[in-house]
Amino acid sequence: PPLKIVVCGGGNGAHVFSTLAATRANTDVSVLTIFEDEAERWTKSMKDGVMVSFTAASNQVKSRPSLVTKDPAAVIPRADVIAVVVPSYAHAPVLQAILPFCRPNTFIVGLPAHAGFDFQFTHIFGSKAKECTLAVFETLPWACRIIEYGAHAQVLGTKERVGAALLQGENSNVPFDCIATLQQLIGDKPKLKMVQNSLVVNLMAKTMIHPPIMYGKWRNWDGKPVKQKPLFYQGMDDAQADLLTRVSDEVLLISQTVKDKCNKIVLDISPITHIQDWIKEYYGDQVKDGSSLKLSFQTNQAYNGLVHPLKDAEDGGYVPDFSYRYVREDVPFGLVVLKGIAEIVDVSTPAMDTVISWAQEKLGAEYIVGAELKGRDLSQTRAPQVFGIQTVDQLMLSN
Numbered sequence: 063p064p065l066k067i068v069v070c071g072g073g074n075g076a077h078v079f080s081t082l083a084a085t086r087a088n089t090d091v092s093v094l095t096i097f098e099d100e101a102e103r104w105t106k107s108m109k110d111g112v113m114v115s116f117t118a119a120s121n122q123v124k125s126r127p128s129l130v131t132k133d134p135a136a137v138i139p140r141a142d143v144i145a146v147v148v149p150s151y152a153h154a155p156v157l158q159a160i161l162p163f164c165r166p167n168t169f170i171v172g173l174p175a176h177a178g179f180d181f182q183f184t185h186i187f188g189s190k191a192k193e194c195t196l197a198v199f200e201t202l203p204w205a206c207r208i209i210e211y212g213a214h215a216q217v218l219g220t221k222e223r224v225g226a227a228l229l230q231g232e233n234s235n236v237p238f239d240c241i242a243t244l245q246q247l248i249g250d251k252p253k254l255k256m257v258q259n260s261l262v263v264n265l266m267a268k269t270m271i272h273p274p275i276m277y278g279k280w281r282n283w284d285g286k287p288v289k290q291k292p293l294f295y296q297g298m299d300d301a302q303a304d305l306l307t308r309v310s311d312e313v314l315l316i317s318q319t320v321k322d323k324c325n326k327i328v329l330d331i332s333p334i335t336h337i338q339d340w341i342k343e344y345y346g347d348q349v350k351d352g353s354s355l356k357l358s359f360q361t362n363q364a365y366n367g368l369v370h371p372l373k374d375a376e377d378g379g380y381v382p383d384f385s386y387r388y389v390r391e392d393v394p395f396g397l398v399v400l401k402g403i404a405e406i407v408d409v410s411t412p413a414m415d416t417v418i419s420w421a422q423e424k425l426g427a428e429y430i431v432g433a434e435l436k437g438r439d440l441s442q443t444r445a446p447q448v449f450g451i452q453t454v455d456q457l458m459l460s461n
């Protein structure tokens with residue numbers, strides 16, 4: 063029988079992944095979107111199928127999920143693979159919606175996971191987590207966007223490689239090869255690079271890039287609309303490069319300290335690289351001048367034309383959009399998780415603290431007080447402490 067795949071989500075990534083997966087041999091793909099009236103809109107709109115076009119290769123594929131529904135009971139009980147493809151602030155409602163219908167030996171995928179997905183999944187699924195196998199992805203394989211809802215999505219870029227880890231529940235015995243299946247569903251590119259542990263995926267994710275850049279650009283903003291759209295990565299100045307370097311130094315120090323203090327396993331932290339090395343390794347020849355971090359960002363052709371997240375101002379011009387994922391996701395589901403891990407291993411993080419303190423104010427939240435994670439809204443984040451994780455050994459969920 064065909065492998066039954068349920069894609070949970072109704073946004074950009076869900077359009078692309080469900081369409082690609084449905085083109086593979088021997089698959090039956092359905093889409094579950096619990097959000098607003100998306101299931102109805104998608105069903106109405108797709109008619110003969112959903113198209114995914116690849117701008118770089120100027121080609122396209124078309125296929126059709128067998129069902130798009132908002133009812134978990136209609137699809138989850140027979141799912142072999144459940145891919146959760148929504149922004150991290152939607153992970154909890156999606157996991158809660160599917161939990162009652164999820165059968166043992168289901169393979170669940172956080173595509174992408176964002177930091178702390180493993181902690182949250184284990185917490186929400188409770189004893190059922192032991193019966194499932196989880197895969198967490200460091201990022202989405204594609205840069206993509208919907209062109210016409212339920213009908214057409216565009217892939218602007220495909221990553222060469224993407225890091226992922228498996229977290230196998232102790233009673234879980236998925237009856238197929240999880241990694242080979244994932245690779246088949248995604249296609250030849252990106253190549254899955256399996257890492258040892260979901261904690262490593264949390265520490266290697268490069269969502270730590272965006273908040274320092276936002277902070278550097280807007281911390282002294284006077285509140286007046288700007289006339290032009292400022293470049294995001296290529297607009298990097300010395301202060302932003304310096305802050306990003308220090309945040310990256312802190313991530314490496316946290317990682318090394320976790321490794322040193324870990325009694326359970328020899329943690330392989332080699333996939334966690336400094337931003338300075340990562341940008342060269344990741345973008346290769348597209349970086350025209352790699353002599354400094356600032357110049358690597360400024361001259362990376364892959365960043366051509368990418369601007370800051372902005373909203374139109376009422377009387378013309380633009381104002382920064384602090385509700386965009388670079389802050390809304392990458393702080394509570396990114397930096398704050400790293401900060402939480404840092405507290406567990408007693409590493410101080412002044413650079414991260416500076417960014418978190420600024421960002422939380424923009425989000426109207428409080429995660430950190432001084433240098434301590436004890437703000438009133440901490441429970442809205444995925445810091446490990448929120449899930450009762452207090453020790454290095456507890457961080458190693460998969461072992």
Ligand code: NAD
Pocket residue numbers: 071072073074075076095096097100147148149150151152155156173174176201202204205206207387391
């Ligand atoms: P998206 O913005 O298209 O997702 C929005 C969708 O999420 C909605 O359409 C809805 O289906 C769902 N959703 C939102 N709020 C919800 C709620 N409260 N309850 C249930 N469902 C809800 O997201 P995307 O572009 O597909 O990205 C998915 C993830 O991948 C994000 O974490 C994003 O940061 C990351 N990512 C995206 C890209 C990209 O190019 N799109 C690139 C890199 C990383």
